Each structure stands twice: as structure tokens, then as C-alpha cells.
Amino acid sequence: MSHHATRTLQELGYRLTPQRTLVWDALREAGGHLGAEEICARVQTRFPNVNISTVYRTLELLVELGLVRETVLGSDRRYYEVEEEVPHHHLVCDGCGRVLHVHNEDLGGLTAGLLRNQGFRLREMTAFGYCRECAAAGGPHGDRAADGAEGGGDHAHP
Amino acid sequence: MSHHATRTLQELGYRLTPQRTLVWDALREAGGHLGAEEICARVQTRFPNVNISTVYRTLELLVELGLVRETVLGSDRRYYEVEEEVPHHHLVCDGCGRVLHVHNEDLGGLTAGLLRNQGFRLREMTAFGYCRECAAAGGPHGDRAADGAEGGGDHAHP
DNA sequence: CTTATTGCAAAAAATTTGCAGGTAA
């Protein structure tokens, strides 16, 4: 495990099990965004007997304790990442699926504006659009194709 | 159905079936955000034999043609709404689940800022946080409780 | 010792897909 996570768990009376440590470590080592299945796969690399339901339960707990952040980046993209001191926001490219990060200071007047106009206190935001490369290419580009962004429709119509 | 939707479908060679008309009408009448199940329920109010898979297929088509917009507002909140001329963005309240709308001009310098700093061309964004009422109440409030925002943890620990 | 946790399997919930018959054009 590492730093305060261990302490937080124990101080709150939760047990420090190897499964929890493994999930946490996988999350830290990856650095980026991981889905539950991915996390489970990484954990099972070393301990094949760890069950996916345990991973789900552990993630739920870690999110509840504020140690991990859960972000929904699209239809079926529910990712987890270690909660950092300085929270960041996400930019999801419709073209290549890439995920970029943005910090509060680069949000422009968004936070203040929403608070002023709607009384809305922003915690986190996710934006969809095209990254520099895809925008330049005038469309999709890259390795990770997004779901609904191909060239032509694949439906009916002769 | 209504206005250009009918035309768009037909011009592109798609058939104008009663099911498609019903889904479209349900979406227009509701005005707000509807999930696939909800749309299906509304349609079935008048035509009980319309199948949910047809609703899914119709939504997929309408989204593909740009007539309907699909927005993911959280873990399992995949909503649909008629695509408007002036696109808007969403603010989801972590407290009551309410969904507010924001237009481009109220985004502050976000669009320009992201383009300048990251070369990211914003199409749509969703922000999570607390609405005026919930923020004022210092926490959750309202009828539609959000998933992970209750008062105390319901996990273990004696 | 106590009981929070885990593993497993089965339950749920949400979409998607294969097909044969129905129907818009």
C-alpha cells in the first residue's frame, strides 16, 4: 500500500487485507484511469484467486473514503484513479478516445461563472470534443477509436 | 413526428415507421432528458407492443443522424434529448441529482481556454457539484438522492 | 476470539444481436 491510505483505512476501523492493498497499489502504479476489470486483471497477475467482486467492493469502499475517485467518461467508461490533492478535470476526445487532464486554473472563469449565474458549486467536470491531433486531422485519428465517431454510418440505406 | 426529422430520415433513405415517429415524439414532448426505458414506457402507453430493442435501435439511429443527443450524466444515467440548434451543457447535482442546463456564453472562457492551452475543441461538457439549494443546505437535499452522497457510510465498522 | 471480508455462484440490470415474419416505398 502506501502513505496515508493504510492509516485512513485502519483509523476508521476497516481491515487492511492484502486484497485492498493490491487494488490500491494497482491504482497507484497505473497512475492513469483504470476500469474495474482492468484493475482486477492487474491484481490477478500476481494473485489469480482475487475475485472481481472483491475488487468492486474495495473500489466502492475506497471511493467512499475519498481515497479514490470514480469518473464516468462515457457510455461504458467508468474509471478509477487515486484521489490527488489537486483535483483535475477530464477532456475526452471523441475522435481517438484519448483522455487529457485540466486543472482548475485552466478552467477559465467556469467555476466562478457557474457559481455566479446558477449558484452551482463545481466539483468536477468532463468535456467531450476533439483533441488537437484529431481536430487537425479533421476527424478521427489515433489508435483508440471512440464508439460513435467513425467515418460513415453503418446502418441500413443502400 | 415533426419538422425536419421526418425529412432527414426519408432523404437519407430510412423508412419512416410508426415506431420511429413514436420515439421521436416522446423525446420532443418530454423536452428534458429521458432514458431508454422511460422512452419505451411512454411509447408503450399508446402502443404496448413496441419493443424496447426497437427503441434502442431507433435511438442509435437518431443519434447517428444527429437528430438526438445522447448524454452520459453519471454511472448509469444515459439520457437522450432532441438535438437543438443551440447546444447546451449539463450541471449534475451530487446532492439531489437535479440536472441544470448551461449555454456556451455562460461557460466563461472555458471553450477558448481549452483551445488555447490544450488545442482541445470543446463540443459538450458536463459538470458535477452542488446546486444552489443543496450547497445552501450544506449537503444533500431534495427528492432525487444521488448514489454516493449520503450522510454516513453504510459499510462495515462497528 | 469476533466478526469484517473474501470467494463463488447466482441474481440483476442494461444493451445488443440473430432470425423469421411484417411492411414502408
Place this chain on the structure above:
DNA sequence: TTACCTGCAAATTTTTTGCAATAAG
């Protein structure tokens, strides 16, 4: 007529839950 569409049921996929056995503190 023709082949796009629909209804139905079964298959997927993803997450949750019941329970007895296990192990953390």
C-alpha cells in the same frame, strides 16, 4: 415486390448480492 424494420427471445456485459468459510485485529 424488395429488403429494411420490427418483435421476441436469447446472448452479452457489467455490477451487485447471499452465504459459508477465512482471516485480520
